[in-house]
Amino acid sequence: MMKQVAPLVNLAISTGEPAGIGPEVSLAAAVEFLREQNGVAITLLGDDQLLTLPKNIDPALASRLQVESIKLKTPVVSGVLNPQNAQYVIALLDQAINGCQQGRFDAMVTAPLQKSIINDAGTPFTGHTEHLAQRCNISHVVMMLCAPLPTGFLGLESPRDLRVALVTTHVPLKDVPQALSYDLILETIQIVNRDLQRKFGIANPVIRMAGLNPHAGESGYLGREEIEIITPAIEAAKAMGIQVSGPYPGDTMFDPESVATVDAFIAMYHDQGLAPFKFVTFGNGVNVTLGLQIIRTSVDHGTALDIAGKGIADFGSMLEALRLAYQLAVNQRKQP
Incomplete structure (x- = not known):
């Protein structure tokens, strides 16, 4: 009798402020986590020009990693904030929330964003936590x-x-x-x-x-x-x-x-x-x-504009966020 294989846990990463380290730590951590965990698939949300997969990536691993492209409003210069891309950042976040609510994703992981530039663009924004509460219609998270x-x-x-x-x-x-x-x-x-x-x-x-x-x-x-x-x-x-x-x-x-x-x-x-x-x-x-119906984890650091695009950003917090999102999703599947 063949052993039944559990379905993959599907994680989405909102790659955050495009001028910061979000895209690079998201991609690096995703590849590393796929290497250590066979039971997961990861979808990176962001402009595909910021999320180019490594050329030497294992094809079997690559089959569990995809980029769901959302286009930037204007080209990005690493380390330089641009309010024209503020709505792009919100769109990434909303796409992840929608996917979790629809059951496409088992959990979402968020890279850092810059609250100030979103507010400068004319969109009142206090933070990820408050936006998630509003979108999920929860009064207290x-x-x-x-x-x-x-x-x-x-x-x-x-x-x-x-x-x-x-x-x-x-x-x-x-x-x-x-x-x-x-x-x-x-x-x-x-x-x-x-x-x-x-x-x-x-x-x-x-x-x-x-x-x-x-x-x-x-x-x-x-x-x-x-x-x-x-x-x-x-x-x-x-x-x-x-x-x-x-x-x-x-x-x-x-x-x-x-x-x-x-x-x-x-x-x-x-x-x-x-x-x-x-x-x-x-x-x-x-x-x-x-307090949400969905699972959301995130890094505990900011956009690190001063080192963005230099290839030196530490992806450790993003990797831990993926590990925890995966474990919470597995735990939730066990709930009656």
């Missing part, structure tokens, strides 16, 4: 960064994934306290817990949550958000059976013991969570959007 930590790091006895989620994302620091609410915090905890179960395959996630203020408010002397909204939201989540604790001071939340046992940390604002994350992950982080 959560940004979470993930990265593998090796054995021995901070005394880890075995490899461990570091995951850091955010309650607020691209919000000016002065506006964060007003943006926080009991409902927002509770919903964030619920989304993180649910997606860790459904997409990451963690049956009983352990979650740690930061406070907002120094020393987590120090009993109200340094701020009352912990008392009035953060702790009540944590207690409500606990009553639902979620294993969440806190609020912890932001400067002590990531201690070595917790890194070894916690499945996800939740920070109140962008730099509170991502500064320590990026310090220890050295460019190998992956951005995951939680």
Whole structure:
């Protein structure tokens, strides 16, 4: 009796800002991932002039890699932003979203874009996360960064994934306290817990949550958000059976013991969570959007205009984004 072969996992890569390193790291990481994983097919979304396949590529590998060409509005100069190509970048992103919603793709991976040039072109744009929420008609999504930590790091006895989620994302620091609410915090905890179960395959996630203020408010002397909204939201989540604790001071939340046992940390604002994350992950982080019906991962770096087109960009983060997108898609297929 012949063994049934599982269908390929189809991943799409939105190759991002054409003047940045997105196209080159997308192509390089795609080729590398196809070498290490036989059960995947990859579609690169972008202008085919930016995505020329290597001449010596293995034909069997090439059969699982295709370019779905979307034409640039105007020719690109590496490292030089052009607002005329802003809509091209949005078109790549929308093509990936449409493909996931239609079932053509099992997951989408996004290369970096330049928010400023999209806004300069007259299109209001806050970021990938917010655009995905709008396109998928979801009122609340959560940004979470993930990265593998090796054995021995901070005394880890075995490899461990570091995951850091955010309650607020691209919000000016002065506006964060007003943006926080009991409902927002509770919903964030619920989304993180649910997606860790459904997409990451963690049956009983352990979650740690930061406070907002120094020393987590120090009993109200340094701020009352912990008392009035953060702790009540944590207690409500606990009553639902979620294993969440806190609020912890932001400067002590990531201690070595917790890194070894916690499945996800939740920070109140962008730099509170991502500064320590990026310090220890050295460019190998992956951005995951939680709360969507579709799977989306991304690199954790920017467009790197200063090195674009020079052939020296590190594709490690894009490779990790592909690996995680693949694993999440496999996990989702196992769901009843």
